[in-house]
Amino acid sequence: MTGKSLRFKAGKVTLLLKNIPKVDKVLEWPAIKVFVEEHPRWMIVQAVREALNQVRAEILAGKATEEVLAEESIVERVGLAIEKLNTLGLRRVVNGTGVVLHTNLGRAVLPPSLRETMLEAAFGYSTLEFNLETGERGKRAVHVEELLCSLTGAECAIVVNNNAAAVLLALSSLARGKEVIVSRGELVEIGGSFRIPEVMEQSGAILREVGATNRTHPRDYRTAIAEETALLLKVHTSNFAVVGFTTEVSTEELVSVGREASLPVMVDAGSGTLIDLSAYGLQGEATVGEYLEAGADLVTFSGDKLLGGPQAGIIVGKRSVLEPMKKHPLLRALRLDKVTLATLEGTLRLYRDEKQALQQIPALRMMTLSAEDLASRAKSMVRRMRRGLPKSVSLKTLKGFSQVGGGTFPLLQLPATLISVSVDGLSSQQLEQRLRTRVLPIIGRIYQGDFLLDPRTVADQDVAEIISALKSLADF
Ligand SMILES: *Cc1c(COP(=O)(O)O)cnc(C)c1O
Numbered sequence: 245m246t247g248k249s250l251r252f253k254a255g256k257v258t259l260l261l262k263n264i265p266k267v268d269k270v271l272e273w274p275a276i277k278v279f280v281e282e283h284p285r286w287m288i289v290q291a292v293r294e295a296l297n298q299v300r301a302e303i304l305a306g307k308a309t310e311e312v313l314a315e316e317s318i319v320e321r322v323g324l325a326i327e328k329l330n331t332l333g334l335r336r337v338v339n340g341t342g343v344v345l346h347t348n349l350g351r352a353v354l355p356p357s358l359r360e361t362m363l364e365a366a367f368g369y370s371t372l373e374f375n376l377e378t379g380e381r382g383k384r385a386v387h388v389e390e391l392l393c394s395l396t397g398a399e400c401a402i403v404v405n406n407n408a409a410a411v412l413l414a415l416s417s418l419a420r421g422k423e424v425i426v427s428r429g430e431l432v433e434i435g436g437s438f439r440i441p442e443v444m445e446q447s448g449a450i451l452r453e454v455g456a457t458n459r460t461h462p463r464d465y466r467t468a469i470a471e472e473t474a475l476l477l478k479v480h481t482s483n484f485a486v487v488g489f490t491t492e493v494s495t496e497e498l499v500s501v502g503r504e505a506s507l508p509v510m511v512d513a514g515s516g517t518l519i520d521l522s523a524y525g526l527q528g529e530a531t532v533g534e535y536l537e538a539g540a541d542l543v544t545f546s547g548d549k550l551l552g553g554p555q556a557g558i559i560v561g562k563r564s565v566l567e568p569m570k571k572h573p574l575l576r577a578l579r580l581d582k583v584t585l586a587t588l589e590g591t592l593r594l595y596r597d598e599k600q601a602l603q604q605i606p607a608l609r610m611m612t613l614s615a616e617d618l619a620s621r622a623k624s625m626v627r628r629m630r631r632g633l634p635k636s637v638s639l640k641t642l643k644g645f646s647q648v649g650g651g652t653f654p655l656l657q658l659p660a661t662l663i664s665v666s667v668d669g670l671s672s673q674q675l676e677q678r679l680r681t682r683v684l685p686i687i688g689r690i691y692q693g694d695f696l697l698d699p700r701t702v703a704d705q706d707v708a709e710i711i712s713a714l715k716s717l718a719d720f
Pocket of ligand 1: 406407408409432438479480481512513514515545546547556557650651
């Protein structure tokens with residue numbers, strides 16, 4: 245750019261900045277006064293400030309022309325700012341990614357049959373810590389713990405805030421200041437910041453790594469056992485798989501090493517399923533009951549992964565091992581709130597009948613949908629969408645895959661039928677962005693240039709929302 249045009253540009257920026265209207269002045273505009281009738285004044289004032297800040301930022305970025313100062317453009321910004329102030333930051337989205345346990349989108353969707361249960365727990369008094377028989381103080385979480393024992397065959401159970409908390413509590417209680425032996429191949433990082441070595445450090449336990457990343461043998465554990473050893477730990481490698489030349493020590497083998505040395509064996513099962521999902525194409529995940537049967541002294545797992553319930557951490561196992569944890573001061577800091585306890589109990593009750601669990605727990609239902617069901621779901625969704633949409637929206641179905649998510653079944657590609665959507669005049673990236681930034685966001689994904697929605701995770705009642713979103717983009 246020449247010196248002259250730079251000076252010209254700087255002059256223009258100054259001029260535009262000078263012409264930004266004052267807040268008080270904007271509040272007097274008739275189009276803004278209309279908002280005052282429907283929204284509190286503080287909100288209008290904040291929205292006007294927000295709109296003018298945006299205008300200023302755009303001018304300073306050198307991107308703006310006189311049009312940013314046009315009254316209707318500012319009024320539109322104020323309208324959008326009001327809409328934003330009226331919408332919770334944490335809000336519902338339509339999950340079109342096909343990832344059933346999407347950690348960023350809230351993992352498991354609770355069974356709809358628990359709506360009443362949840363509301364009652366939240367908006368009324370309850371038997372949270374009250375024993376109806378004696379009329380005296382009762383134990384929190386007894387109902388959930390009893391259910392967990394009967395569903396897994398465990399002697400004892402504890403529930404906490406999430407599985408990371410379960411691991412922290414277990415290690416603090418069993419191995420503070422002592423050594424915990426774990427295979428190098430199992431030192432996992434799960435999502436954001438959960439790293440087994442770091443949680444161990446917080447618990448005061450000392451990590452003793454054995455074996456190589458791809459191969460660990462029972463003798464590696466035997467050699468590492470010393471005076472300071474308090475626990476043998478097996479961690480489910482959840483979100484990754486080591487393939488090729490590998491050897492893993494099975495739970496049974498680890499248990500026999502533990503028995504020889506009189507050491508407890510803990511399994512961090514990660515997702516932890518209560519039912520065998522192999523009949524539904526989800527192979528290779530041992531149930532929590534199987535870990536216990538294999539002799540594990542305690543097993544920890546999440547409430548909102550394969551279980552399909554609320555965020556929680558669950559510990560099941562031998563009474564002698566868990567009893568001290570119930571008295572551990574950390575438990576108070578990690579305990580569950582009443583709404584979660586109620587929904588966790590409700591979810592677990594559904595597992596008393598496996599068929600009922602598969603039908604009523606959305607995570608299980610979505611994961612176990614057959615390829616045929618998904619294909620017909622995709623077709624009927626497209627038919628419905630076609631009827632409600634103009635020609636400028638193109639829809640087609642194609643074969644692809646969805647993932648379970650939540651750090652489960654890392655290698656598994658669930659066969660799926662996907663819907664590819666395009667809108668005339670919009671690139672896939674623009675379409676993805678517009679749908680994502682609505683008040684009710686619709687989250688899809690782009691694969692090989694196509695914008696895709698995966699019907700597996702789209703609820704029936706979401707289809708109308710998708711139609712109306714696409715319609716307004718097409719009309720634009
Ligand atoms: C997911 C996972 C965790 C953490 O569980 P949260 O419930 O998210 O705290 C811990 N360990 C393993 C093996 C996991 O897969």
